Amino acid sequence: MQISSRFTIAIHILTCIETFKNDYKVTSDFLAGSINVNPVVIRRLLSQLKAAGIIEVARGTGGANAARPLKEITMLDVYRAVECVDKGELFHFHENPNPKCPVGRNIHNVLDSKLDRVQRAMEDELGRISMEEIITETQQFINREN
Amino acid sequence: MQISSRFTIAIHILTCIETFKNDYKVTSDFLAGSINVNPVVIRRLLSQLKAAGIIEVARGTGGANAARPLKEITMLDVYRAVECVDKGELFHFHENPNPKCPVGRNIHNVLDSKLDRVQRAMEDELGRISMEEIITETQQFINREN
């Protein structure tokens, strides 16, 4: 199965927050409009991004803003913040290998470290891409439109 | 969401096929016993591994065997064979970003290449781990038990 769209939505959210910060109050409804999902879905993600210290959300008055420079935030930070993957594990291991079988009772020992390696390779790459990079490129694409 | 356990099950299957090839006929029921899932689940995976040219399955008489040396087979081959991920894409992108929003209509352009990069990092690492490595280690763990 694929990694939840919560992840790409969260990136989309942050990109909007930065792109529109001077021109609009970026509310959950505003974001829901750009992303085309239900505002409650957005609010849940905003909560998680807030809990991770990535953004600030104004109660009552409304609107979200970056809590720290986006240069410091990587895709990995976002990925972790929105918990796209159960218990942080990329691979779902079959639950009950048979302990009476020599392979069954050793398969975890053998595979766990290798799966970790693969997961780490992926997360390392996520860590190399900053939100700034994404926002800069987005701006370029938008400018090119005019 | 996590990558389907079909993947770890497939690796488990191949490890059993190799480990028990001299002592047992490795049927779907046999495998189901070691892995602790329904035999039909196994048969479906065996079909896919067969289609990928990784194993041979004997109709009628029963039993599965490696079709080519396991040294030549990587975890990536297995991963691809059993299609753990929809359309080969690791990340599920939200389906309908709003084309009327400057960010919405450009987010794909910006993110697609980066997500590809991440996916490739992960698959490259999968490609570096051979089934032989896994089988050798399994044997070591089993031998250490005695």
Place this chain on the structure above:
DNA sequence: CTTGATGTAACAAAGAATATTACATTAAAT
């Protein structure tokens, strides 16, 4: 022609992602 397998369709059950409704709570503006 019996036996013990595979191949596969069809369906059931369970679980997870996403969507939606509803409403209490908040903070600013009037």
Place this chain on the structure above:
DNA sequence: ATTTAATGTAATATTCTTTGTTACATCAAG
């Protein structure tokens, strides 16, 4: 103070995917 426009979150619904199961046609060997 009251109104207004938000957020926060619980509860529930819906849809989708995975996994499990039943059933049976097909096969190959003895």
